[in-house]
């Protein structure tokens with residue numbers, strides 16, 4: 711494909727990212743103006759760089775005329791959560807939306823990848839309005855905790871440097887870091903329960919005081 715064709719091909723993906731970022735960030739804003747704690751910490755989105763699309767298409771033998779159907783993550787969004795339990799809440803919010811359809815879910819939180827990667831992937835079919843009518847594109851939303859995101863970001867950088875072929879020392883450290891991220895998530899979940907119990911306790915005390 712020449713540059714003009716790429717621009718034309720990527721235009722609906724760019725539009726989808728712009729729209730979805732506003733919509734998903736809007737969810738967080740709605741939580742902020744309610745009295746419920748937000749399960750969403752922050753949202754990011756990007757259109758996959760052309761060079762990465764070409765690399766992935768070559769690795770997976772995807773012909774360019776099948777990219778729209780077979781490459782799910784040309785439009786990619788990430789929703790970061792503080793706690794592991796928030797991930798299920800966010801996934802349920804996505805399932806219930808009327809403005810797109812969830813077409814596939816991949817649960818790498820329960821089924822950790824061999825690399826140590828954890829994240830929940832939701833693939834959606836998203837309708838885009840263009841001058842030539844409506845067209846549906848696929849987008850991938852990755853939902854993960856801050857700890858999962860930290861690990862995945864570092865591992866992704868190293869993956870490029872070593873082309874996935876890590877020296878044993880680095881591989882070992884990455885495994886340990888994945889365990890540490892997992893433990894960090896567990897510890898934080900424990901603290902969350904403590905906080906919620908304390909909040910319940912104090913609100914009970916307060917209402918008792920009012921009664922006497």
Ligand code: 0O2
Nearest residue numbers: 758762766783786816823825826827831861862863865866
């Ligand atoms: P980018 O844009 O550079 O992040 P699979 O067949 O399972 O290998 P597939 O079919 O592409 O992979 O889908 P999958 O696994 O659901 O999602 C792929 C994306 O998930 C990747 O995109 C990463 O963003 C993320 N991911 C998956 N596995 C790992 C991993 O081991 N480490 C890290 N850091 N991220 C991972 P790309 O294509 O790498 O592109």
